[in-house]
Amino acid sequence: MNKICPSLEEAVAGISDGMSVMIGGFGGAGAPIELIHALVDRYKKTGSPANITVINNNAGNGAVGIAAMIYAGMVAKMVCSFPRSSDPKAFTDRYLAGEIGLELVPQGTLAERIRAGGAGIPAFYTPSSYGTDVADGKPVAEFDGKHYVMERWLKADVAIIKAETADRKGNLTYRKAARNFSPLMAMAATTTIVQATRIVEPGQIDPEQVITPGIFVNQIVEVPNPAQEEALLREETK
Amino acid sequence: MSAKLTNAQIAWRAAQDLPDGAYVNLGIGFPEMIAKFKPEGREVTYHTENGILDFGEAPPAGEEDWDLINAGKKAVTLNPGAAFFHHADSFAMVRGGHLDVAVLGAYEIAENGDLANWSTGPGSVPAVGGAMDLVHGAKQVWVVTDHVTKKGQPKLVERCSLPLTGVGCVTRIYTSLAVIDVVDKRFVLRDKLPGMSLEELQAVTGAKLHIDGDVADLNVPEV
Numbered sequence: 001m002n003k004i005c006p007s008l009e010e011a012v013a014g015i016s017d018g019m020s021v022m023i024g025g026f027g028g029a030g031a032p033i034e035l036i037h038a039l040v041d042r043y044k045k046t047g048s049p050a051n052i053t054v055i056n057n058n059a060g061n062g063a064v065g066i067a068a069m070i071y072a073g074m075v076a077k078m079v080c081s082f083p084r085s086s087d088p089k090a091f092t093d094r095y096l097a098g099e100i101g102l103e104l105v106p107q108g109t110l111a112e113r114i115r116a117g118g119a120g121i122p123a124f125y126t127p128s129s130y131g132t133d134v135a136d137g138k139p140v141a142e143f144d145g146k147h148y149v150m151e152r153w154l155k156a157d158v159a160i161i162k163a164e165t166a167d168r169k170g171n172l173t174y175r176k177a178a179r180n181f182s183p184l185m186a187m188a189a190t191t192t193i194v195q196a197t198r199i200v201e202p203g204q205i206d207p208e209q210v211i212t213p214g215i216f217v218n219q220i221v222e223v224p225n226p227a228q229e230e231a232l233l234r235e236e237t238k
Numbered sequence: 239m240s241a242k243l244t245n246a247q248i249a250w251r252a253a254q255d256l257p258d259g260a261y262v263n264l265g266i267g268f269p270e271m272i273a274k275f276k277p278e279g280r281e282v283t284y285h286t287e288n289g290i291l292d293f294g295e296a297p298p299a300g301e302e303d304w305d306l307i308n309a310g311k312k313a314v315t316l317n318p319g320a321a322f323f324h325h326a327d328s329f330a331m332v333r334g335g336h337l338d339v340a341v342l343g344a345y346e347i348a349e350n351g352d353l354a355n356w357s358t359g360p361g362s363v364p365a366v367g368g369a370m371d372l373v374h375g376a377k378q379v380w381v382v383t384d385h386v387t388k389k390g391q392p393k394l395v396e397r398c399s400l401p402l403t404g405v406g407c408v409t410r411i412y413t414s415l416a417v418i419d420v421v422d423k424r425f426v427l428r429d430k431l432p433g434m435s436l437e438e439l440q441a442v443t444g445a446k447l448h449i450d451g452d453v454a455d456l457n458v459p460e461v
Contacts (some may be wrong), residue, residue, distance in 0.1 A: 026288040026325075027311040028304050082367040085311070092363050104364050107287060108329030108371030115326040127333060127374035131405035133357075134370065176322060177289050178305040183324045211324075230304035230311070 002168045003220050004199060008038035011193050011221040015039060015158050018076075020053040022114065022189055023066060024161035024182035027058060027085065028229030030174070031065050032162035032195045035221070039160075043074045051076040055114070055156055057107060057181060059083035059091035062233040070094060077101030079154070081110050087233070106134060111184060113154035118187025118216070123152050159189035162226060163212070166196035170214030171205050179211065186216040195223040242414035242431070247458040248382050250275040251429075252341065252412040255380075256282050260338035261331075263287070263372055266310035269341040269382055275461065285337060287368040289328050292320040309368065332368070333375040340376035342369060344383045344411075346398040349445040350423040351408045353381065354400035366403075373404035385413035385442055392444030394418065394425060415439055417456060424448045429456035 005011045012035060015021065025031030043049060052075050059078045060067030067090035069075050083091050083102060094100040105113065106128045116124055125148035129135040139150040161182040163172040172194060174182060186192045199222045243251070245268055253275035256262060263285045264270045273295075276282055283292050286308040293314040297303070302313035331337060346354040353373055356366045373379050383393055394411065411418045416439055417429035427447045430439050432455040440447050 027307060029288065029307050030305070082365045083363050084365045088363070095363055102364075104366060106366050106370035107325070107368040108332055111325035111329050126371075128371045128404075130374075131352075132370060132402045134366065174322075176303065176305040177286075177307060179322055179324050180288050181325045184326050228304045230307075 003170045003214070003217060004168050005219045005221045008034055008195070008221055008223070009042070011035065011219050012038045012042060012160070014191065015049045017049050018051045019049060019157040020055065022055040022156040022159040022185040024159070024180070024185055025056065025229070026177070026180040027061065028231070028233070029176070030162050030178035030180050030182055031229040032160050033065055033227040033229055033232070034223045035160040035193060035195045036065050036069060040068050040072050040074070043072050050074050053077045053079065055079040055154065057081050057110065058085055059088065061085035061229065062087045062236055063090065064232050065229045067091070070100065075100060077103065079103040079105060079110070081105055081107035104134065109151050110154070111181060113151055114181065114184040114188045117153035117155035118184060121153060123150050125150055154188065156185070156189045157191065159185040159192045161185055161192065161194055163194050163196045165198045165200055165205055166194055166220045167200050167202045167205055167214070168220070169202050170194070170217030170220060171210045172196070172212035172217060173205060173209055174211055183212045186212045191218045192216055193219045193221070195221050195226065197224060197226055198222070242385065243456070243458055246271060246461045248412050248414060250461045251417065251456065251458050252380060252382050253277065256280060257338060261285055261291070261336065263332070263337055263340045263376065265340070265342040265369070265372070266367070268343050270310065272341060272382070285331060287328055287332070289323050289325060290314070290316070290320060291323070292317045329368070329371050332371050335375050335377065337376040339378045339380060340372045341380045341382060342372060344381045344393060345400050347381055347383070347394050347408050347411055348398045349394070349396055349420070349425050351406040351420040352398050353403045353408050354398040355403045357401040359400065369403050373407035378409045379407050381408050381411045383411065383413055385415040392442055395444035415442070418447070421450070426450045427453050429454045431456050
């Protein structure tokens with residue numbers, strides 16, 4: 001078993017028009033910048049993949065990462081909890097012009113929908129959003145005297161995530177709070193593509209330390225010294 | 239009318255009520271100030287939605303690690319005993335009733351505990367983040383806020399007019415003029431500025447203030 005892919009281009013080659021793509025990260029922490037830009041570069045060269053639905057907590061910041069996808073014109077819709085950032089112009093302008101869709105999902109509901117998607121649970125009840133506009137049209141039920149809103153699982157064609165260490169079997173560790181949504185997304189996507197800062201031999205990751213077991217991972221590409229979105233933004237604005 | 243408390247003073251007052259040993263989530267912005275005023279000798283563990291328990295102060299400029307941030311995307315540090323976890327576990331801590339206190343800001347709070355703090359209505363980009371989750375599950379949900387809007391309208395009202403974040407969720411409100419509990423769908427006054435009469439306070443409050451026991455003077459140092 002060898003899930004290692006030799007290049008970023010090959011890693012994202014299977015992503016096609018109209019796909020839903022989960023992208024790991026919370027703001028800059030965990031954002032797989034090199035994989036995202038491999039996708040943007042391919043779109044700029046070939047016009048594909050277009051009409052992508054992006055699932056992430058946010059909707060881009062500045063002009064790198066998800067914001068670069070939006071500026072390139074390849075994103076049809078965002079599924080996120082917080083489409084604001086220090087520089088949300090890429091998304092805001094297109095959203096207010098009606099050029100990009102938005103499904104707003106409370107952050108905990110977003111996480112749990114993705115987890116449910118990966119865990120084979122088609123729907124669940126949560127107290128979050130009960131009695132609010134976000135719950136409009138969703139089934140409500142009472143359990144032990146409290147009201148809950150039914151939410152459906154969320155799956156995707158592809159997840160692209162960033163890990164700290166990987167082995168060829170796909171076992172992953174993450175760095176600090178860069179973990180956030182990535183272990184959930186790895187479970188919920190048909191194909192999970194990982195950029196890892198370091199690839200090691202199987203056995204070199206202590207099984208006690210594995211956060212995402214390799215069964216959830218399809219392809220790994222090594223990106224030593226990955227760019228950090230927040231650091232790039234700060235460079236841009238200097 | 240007497241002077242009102244600054245945001246820092248409101249945060250100071252709220253901090254005096256942080257229970258020793260509590261797990262606490264402070265919302266982005268104003269609520270984050272509360273950490274600065276935690277009374278000496280109390281141990282409080284802070285939770286951030288993006289997957290850290292027991293983070294500490296911001297690092298010195300130039301020493302930021304951007305994989306180590308809070309929900310407001312600000313760089314933080316770790317205290318000894320900190321833990322990382324993924325988002326589903328993070329919100330299990332929230333919804334599952336494991337947090338002792340969550341503190342949020344507000345546009346409006348209704349006497350029945352309804353909170354509106356995420357949307358000022360159509361025409362802008364809606365963004366909810368973790369607020370709709372945070373208002374459910376924490377044992378206490380506190381709000382820190384000015385008592386009135388910038389235009390002088392009451393923020394404490396009979397029914398919210400703005401889109402709700404959650405129904406019946408707020409337990410205590412720290413304002414620039416008073417401390418108020420939500421009890422059985424009523425505002426119950428706990429503290430008020432000493433220079434202010436009950437009538438003056440009621441005049442800038444959009445729902446009836448109930449008295450149930452002593453009303454303490456809201457004495458806050460310059461901070």
